[in-house]
Amino acid sequence: MAYTEKPKPTYSEIAEVAGVSEATVSRVLNGDERVHPDRAKAVKKAVDKLGYRRNRSAAALASGKSRLIAIVIEDDLSVFSDPFWSSVSSGVSKVLMENELQTLLLVAPSNEVDGPVAHYLEGGEVDGAIFFQMHKDALVKKLAKQGLPVVIAGSPHKDAGLAYVDTDNYGGGKLATQHLFSVGCKRVAAITGDVGATAGRLRHDGFLSACKLNKYEPMKQHIAIGDYSFESGRDQMTKLLAMKSRPDGVFVANDLMAVGAIKAIRDAGFGCPEDIKIVGFDDSVLAQTSRPELTSVRQDIVKLGETVANLMINVINGEKPQPIILPTELVIRESA
Amino acid sequence: MAYTEKPKPTYSEIAEVAGVSEATVSRVLNGDERVHPDRAKAVKKAVDKLGYRRNRSAAALASGKSRLIAIVIEDDLSVFSDPFWSSVSSGVSKVLMENELQTLLLVAPSNEVDGPVAHYLEGGEVDGAIFFQMHKDALVKKLAKQGLPVVIAGSPHKDAGLAYVDTDNYGGGKLATQHLFSVGCKRVAAITGDVGATAGRLRHDGFLSACKLNKYEPMKQHIAIGDYSFESGRDQMTKLLAMKSRPDGVFVANDLMAVGAIKAIRDAGFGCPEDIKIVGFDDSVLAQTSRPELTSVRQDIVKLGETVANLMINVINGEKPQPIILPTELVIRESA
DNA sequence: CTGAAAGCGCTTACAG
DNA sequence: CTGAAAGCGCTTACAG
CATH class of the missing domain: 3.40.50.2300 (Response regulator)
Structure with a gap:
């Protein structure tokens, strides 16, 4: 049995089988409405029969669109x-x-x-x-x-x-912060990401907006700026814990920092959520593996x-x- | 100032500027050695000057290679x-x-x-x-x-x-298990992934090989089979903990299960690494955020x-x- | 080492 | 609604 070269049909074969011109084949394959239904049907049949697949390079070259x-x-x-x-x-x-x-x-x-x-x-x-x-x-x-x-x-x-x-970074930050108030936190703080970047700024603004809604004016020092890393979450939380007016709830702008923050809380001898409550952002796999498991903002x-x-x-x-x-x-x- | 259409030079312009044929342009651009260095240089100069970029669709169509x-x-x-x-x-x-x-x-x-x-x-x-x-x-x-x-x-x-x-899944499993012996574990167990799949089987085999090297015959029940999920790590570990001959060291085939295993250890009132030591696989972000931090096999x-x-x-x-x-x-x- | 020429497989005015 | 024909921008035997 000799190997047959794969035939790789082109427009010319389809046109022949369907009894139309190549132009019509092209029109059908590109969904041009003007083609008469009967001919369109014939073309589609031929395409199926021959197992035709369009050569994208050729189409791209001719049309100027690469898809x-x-x-x-x-x-x-x-x-x-x-x-x-x-x-x-x-x-x-x-x-x-x-x-x-x-x-x-x-x-x-x-x-x-x-x-x-x-x-x-x-x-x-x-x-x-x-x-x-x-x-x-x-x-x-x-x-x-x-x-x-x-x-x-x-x-x-x-x-x-x-x-x-x-x-909705803004809405997410607001949601998270609102939750802290809902569960009874009185001194709510935040560990943000880079507030120079849009996502970080919006999460931060959402935090502020929830505070305002609860008629709470967060202390300046209660807004700590991290960089989304585990270490920065831990370090910023440590600073918050050292303050005289220690926060009892912290919105943390991503899960990785939140896990870092929880480590800081533990290391300092406090408990989460007993002493300090934490809400993260991302609902990543970390949220489920963290101890305690993380309350977090989910994005689809x-x-x-x-x-x-x-x-x-x-x-x-x-x-x-x-x-x-x-x-x-x-x-x-x-x-x- | 009228908007000028972007010129989009083609071979014909390059050929003209360089004073060669289009065929030669093509050869130079495709690294054909046979072209005389002087002409090649001229072509390259023209290419730079005109800011030429090859049309991949055309090249693909003509050559039959899409790159x-x-x-x-x-x-x-x-x-x-x-x-x-x-x-x-x-x-x-x-x-x-x-x-x-x-x-x-x-x-x-x-x-x-x-x-x-x-x-x-x-x-x-x-x-x-x-x-x-x-x-x-x-x-x-x-x-x-x-x-x-x-x-x-x-x-x-x-x-x-x-x-x-x-x-090297096999080598990694072996490395991890060997480490458990090195730090003094006497009853070494494993939580594997799907041993029907190659990676899972090789990690499992690596585990066995390290056992053999240490003249240790693992109990059948000490080889638990998970599915790489947090839950399966936790559940399989719980089963191991319930055994009369409780393992004191477990090689877990990925970090996520390892974190689950640690949760089970904690929940049962044991300590890791004091009572049971754990080695994971992947060296994922979980390894660093887990408490205790995970000893794990790293792949680049x-x-x-x-x-x-x-x-x-x-x-x-x-x-x-x-x-x-x-x-x-x-x-x-x-x-x- | 080089060029003229054919061709890759499509698309698209154009004319009807 | 349809076809003949030109053309997209390259590559590659072929001949020299």
Whole structure:
């Protein structure tokens, strides 16, 4: 039995089998409504019969559209330990694929405005680019100005008319803090992340807003600034514990710092939640493995990815870029 | 000032500026050695001057090579909470990009041999495919047989002449278990993962090998089988604790189960490491946030990704597919 | 070592 | 609603 070369049918075979021209094949495959239903049916039948699959390179070359969407992630250690982007990417890729779009994975330094990835993106090889929030806005804006459809997963540093999808960081911070008041805390503090970045600032603002709602004026020293690391959570909590007016409830801007804070509480001989209650943010795996288990703000990350992909599709279709904020919920466990 | 259309130079402009034919431009850009150095220089100069970037679709169409490598990940909840693949992908993408290859992200159900992703991969749109270990071998083998360069990150279920890169699971299990003996444990047990899967089996085998080396015959009931979840670690540990011959050292096949095991130890009123010592596997973020901090086996995940990418390149270049095993190291902390 | 020319497999005005 | 034809921007035998 001789090996037969795989036939790899092209338009010409389909056209022949279906008894139409290649132009019509193309129209049918691209969903052109004008084709007569009977011919469309014939084409589809031929496609099935021949097991035809479109050559994307050829289509891209002829049409000028690559049907490729880039996901740009940061080449940075933080990525390596954060399941966040893997979940988002997964949701993105799934939705894009359902829309016959491919997902290209690009790894780039965060502040690179002029490196290889930037050039690649400017080269027009891609129909759109999705950026993960850690990126500086400069490159994103530049690309958007050049007409490339661009969506940010997360919030831009400064709102600049860019399309983005983000978790409701403000609402989440507020929710978490409100919970501390609800369970009877009287001296509520916060350990924030980088308040220069949007997510950190919004969580912080949400905290303040809940305080105001409860007619509570937090002390300045009760707002400690961390950097999202375990160590900073531990160290900032230690400082809070050392204060004369020791807080009895702390909103911590992510779970990793929250776990650090709990360690500090334990090390200092206090109990959580007896002496000090803690609410985290992310509802990561840490929330469940921590002792005590962490009450934390949950964001639906897969949904975030799906929403990002859908927004990208809309932007490509010419809709106006527009922010989308996804709701959070509070998962109550042991720590508060 | 009128907006000028971006010129988007092509071969014809370069050829003109450099005073050569388009064929020569192509040769230079593809690193063909035969071109006279002077002409090559002229072409490169023209390329720089015009800010030329190659149209990949056109090149792909003409050459039949897409310069696209797919990463196929599983559409499964386990992915969503495991930073493993994000780190691997990151390493893969970086190396591929350095070699002018693009990374395509494909999300597919694990046991799909005949779905859209499978068809896509068979369609020849991709120059190679990298699979993450959770995938069943069937699809991978099928593709390999069709001549598609294929590499597995992790181990195949059964060795089938496929190229793969994996952590030394066997060596890691051995290392971990040996450490338990070294610190004086007398009744050493194990909580394994799925021993039907390669990684789980190898870690388990490594455990046995260290036992043998120490002339220790583990009791059958001392080898508990978990499923890598926090709960299974906790439950299996509870069972071990209930035994008359209670172990004083346990090798746990991943950190998440190890943290669960520690909870069980605490809940039962024992101390870790005083009464029972624990060694985990992965050296994940949990290892550092756990109380006590976890002694754990570390694998270099980014390196794994880079190695996978390099292996892929070698396979594409016609080298014989061949397994690569990456070493592990033991990170000693508090739990053992 | 180099160029003229054909061709990769699609898409899309254009004309009807 | 449909087809003939030109063209997208490269690559690659082929001939020299």
